[in-house]
Amino acid sequence: MAHFIVADRKTDYLLPPSLDDWLNQDHLARFIVDVIDQLDLSKLIQQYAGRGSKAYHPATLLGILVYGYATGVFSSRRLEQATYDSVAFRFIAANLHPDHDSLAAFRRRFLDELSDLFLQILEMAKEMKVLKVGNICLDGTKMEANASRHSALSHGYIEKLEVQLKAEVQELLALAEKADQADLPTGVDLPEELKRREDRLAAMAAAKATIAARAKERYQREKAEYDEKVARRAAKEEATGKKLGGKPPKPPEPGARASDQVNLTDEESRIMPVAGGGFKQAYNAQAAADAATMLVVATGVSQAPNDKEQVEPMLATLKAQVDVLGTVECLIADSGYCSEKNIKACEAAGIDPLIAVARDEHHPGWRERHSEPALLPDNATPTQAMSHRLKTKAGRAHYALRKQTIEPVFGIIKSVMGFRRFSLRGLKKVTGEWTLVCMAWNLKRLAVLRPQ
Incomplete structure (x- = not known):
């Protein structure tokens, strides 16, 4: 007769169970709690008046939201239910169960403060000697708005x-x-x-x-x-x-x-064409990622379906973060960002632009892949100089970093984390939510890159 391990659900524990024993030491939930405990949340805490019934601590609510976005749970009702059903959420919430109204109100209330917390996490990554800003890859992706295009x-x-x-x-x-x-x-x-x-x-x-x-x-x-x-x-x-x-x-x-x-549902969203054909009600979510670590260092959301006007806002964001993250050496982007104005803006900011002038052929000849272009004339324009550099072996290898950096970030955010549609409405709110999404991605990525 076979011998089985009996599952006994009726015998009580001799000692009270500990949530600390139910998670692996390297679990993502533990890492998120450790990081949030080191963040300066004073800007959030000081906004509580201290009247009425006691509120849940911002660190608890932030931890639930960030872990939810990192694991594909975005609805405040599903987050509330997860604090009962999931050991990881129970650990983050310390066996408390914030209601969905508290979680939704916290997310809406502190969207403006997320950019500061986002930067604090990047500063922490730099102190851990994980992040060293050098080559930045910029791209955008169409993210569905919380509104139907039929509205x-x-x-x-x-x-x-x-x-x-x-x-x-x-x-x-x-x-x-x-x-x-x-x-x-x-x-x-x-x-x-x-x-x-x-x-x-x-x-x-x-x-x-x-x-x-x-x-x-x-x-x-x-x-x-x-x-x-x-x-x-x-x-x-x-x-x-x-x-x-x-x-x-x-x-x-x-x-x-x-x-x-x-x-009529979200008047700040726009009808945008999507890859493969068709249209959807969407926003254009922008992200700049570090080529060495795939950490997102700057975010933005646009109502424009193309990316031509997104270089200067991203340069302004990177400039504002210089004291924390350091100087960016090279900005790599696809042909959607190419314009003479953008190239000059990068050079004025002291950043070397490497923006594709046109789409490359999928199957270039072998001679082209192993040859160098003709010498650049002395009177070449900035666009011609950049195009010449892209044709060199070193330039092609440098530009190849884009495809292996920012595109996997968007792929993981959409397919693994499951974020394809904003929960909030309005440009300001979706900008804050996109920062929250990228913050969750960075913590997920840092948990892998952290020194063991």
């Missing part, structure tokens, strides 16, 4: 629907004035039907106002770009004494376009 209204559709709803309102008002309402279908409540249409008309009027404001900002931006192109073209014609060929720049058109959209 979006275009300017053209709003104008079409307004005509229909106004006609229906007039018809309902005419029916309401009739003494005999025999033609009215059974179960129709005229005041309720009128209110529903008036509410929709008011919402659409607000949406049109938002679209008009965006169109005005776009026109001012495009007008400035147009004026710059015209001035540059005129300067070239004056310098050469010849009229330039090709079509002159086309001036932008003011006003809203029929395709301009606004989302």
Whole structure:
């Protein structure tokens, strides 16, 4: 007869059980608790007034949130349940069970303070001699907004629907004035039907106002770009004494376009194209990662679907962190970031830009991979000089760091940590949540890189 180890669930423990005995010493939950205990949380603590019932300590709530984001638990209700079901969450919460309202309110309340905590963790990584900022790889990824793209209204559709709803309102008002309402279908409540249409008309009027404001900002931006192109073209014609060929720049058109959209759930999100085709309601989440450690050193969120305008904000963030992290030597990015303005901005910041000018061929010839480009002319522009460097063996090897650094970071955040959609709404809030996501990634990564 087989011998089995009997599972006895009824015998009580002789001594009270200890949560400390139920987790491995190298468990991620232990590491997160140890790191958070070393952070300066004074900016969070001083915001508690001390009145009313006792609140959960910020270190406890922060630990639950960070471990949740690191392991794919983002909902405040699921986090509350995890403090009962998961040994790791019980350990972090010290056998307490903060309710979902407390967790959700803490996450919303302290989004602004997360950037300081994010930097403190990076400073700790540097003190551990894990992080040494040198080569930084920058990229962006489309992250779904907490809103469906089917909740979006275009300017053209709003104008079409307004005509229909106004006609229906007039018809309902005419029916309401009739003494005999025999033609009215059974179960129709005229005041309720009128209110529903008036509410929709008011919402659409607000949406049109938002679209008009965006169109005005776009026109001012495009007008400035147009004026710059015209001035540059005129300067070239004056310098050469010849009229330039090709079509002159086309001036932008003011006003809203029929395709301009606004989302009624999260109006600050945007419809964005995604890889592989299609569109989704999203934000453009940016991250700059250290090539040696894959730690994210700077974050940002944009409403623009392309990355052209994201270099200067990232340079400003890196400059603000110089005293803590040190000087960045090289910024590596794909062709989505390439522009003469961005190259000059990197050089002005004392950072060597290595930004792809165009997409590389997937299968270049073997001679091309083992040869050096022709010598660079003396009068080469900054863009030409950078393009020449990218064609050298050293430049190609240096640029290859991008693919093995930032792309795995996004892949792990989306596929392993499971973060593909923001829980909060509005640009400011999703920016804070993205910082929280990258903080969780950094702690997850530091737990692997820490000296044993």
